[in-house]
Amino acid sequence: MPHLIAPSVLAANFGQLDKDVEMLNQSTADWIHVDVMDGRFVPNISFGFPVLHAIQKVAQKPLDVHLMIEHPELYIEQFRAGGADIITVHYEACTHLHRTLQQIKATGAKAGVALNPHTPVTVLSEVIQDIEVVCLMSVNPGFGGQSFIKRTYQKIKDLKALIQAAGSNCLIEIDGGVNQENAPELLMAGADVLVAGSFVFNAANPTQTIQNLKAISI
Numbered sequence: 457m458p459h460l461i462a463p464s465v466l467a468a469n470f471g472q473l474d475k476d477v478e479m480l481n482q483s484t485a486d487w488i489h490v491d492v493m494d495g496r497f498v499p500n501i502s503f504g505f506p507v508l509h510a511i512q513k514v515a516q517k518p519l520d521v522h523l524m525i526e527h528p529e530l531y532i533e534q535f536r537a538g539g540a541d542i543i544t545v546h547y548e549a550c551t552h553l554h555r556t557l558q559q560i561k562a563t564g565a566k567a568g569v570a571l572n573p574h575t576p577v578t579v580l581s582e583v584i585q586d587i588e589v590v591c592l593m594s595v596n597p598g599f600g601g602q603s604f605i606k607r608t609y610q611k612i613k614d615l616k617a618l619i620q621a622a623g624s625n626c627l628i629e630i631d632g633g634v635n636q637e638n639a640p641e642l643l644m645a646g647a648d649v650l651v652a653g654s655f656v657f658n659a660a661n662p663t664q665t666i667q668n669l670k671a672i673s674i
């Protein structure tokens with residue numbers, strides 16, 4: 457399967473969000489990554505339902521909603537109603553992860569689990585069959601524009617082995633500090649989906665930058 461590119465609108469210009477989403481519609485981006493932060497699970501607040509609705513109105517691509525919030529189980533149905541196609545919760549925020557994954561799937565959304573940099577991939581061994589996307593955080597969640605953590609390469613390989621051993625089709629998504637330099641090695645290690653925020657939106661030509669990430673062949 458060719459790899460997928462999921463630009464993160466966290467780095468978009470919120471004063472003209474519709475234009476930036478329209479740019480993503482016209483680009484070779486596959487998904488639109490939407491970062492929701494609550495100021496508790498992570499030390500930053502991004503946005504909630506009104507902004508998600510504004511994105512949904514314009515977006516013509518799947519919305520990949522990354523919940524960096526405590527008690528995500530309280531809001532799953534609302535995020536689905538707001539247009540989420542993939543709902544990703546953090547392992548570290550879910551006491552009853554298996555239940556929350558079933559809850560996500562019951563809405564018809566794809567279920568994702570994100571792991572913080574310090575969390576080993578082995579914690580997913582008992583639920584990997586229930587997950588459609590694992591999002592490996594390659595920065596500590598909470599902010600765009602941080603530096604990529606190199607240990608991620610090995611985590612991708614470990615996760616790939618776990619997925620293959622389980623005979624699962626789960627996708628590996630990498631989130632944080634992704635750019636044209638580290639993307640080839642990430643794909644080589646086994647990544648399926650690359651999230652990129654500041655690298656795309658701070659570029660002189662975001663559409664071309666997305667195309668360059670998409671065109672990498674390994």
Ligand code: DX5
Binds near residue numbers: 491522597599632634
């Ligand atoms: C970080 C978010 C990321 C962020 C990525 O907490 O989950 O999705 O938007 O931004 P960059 O690509 O700038 O690291």
Ligand code: ZN
Binds near residue numbers: 464489490491522
């Ligand atoms: Zn994210």
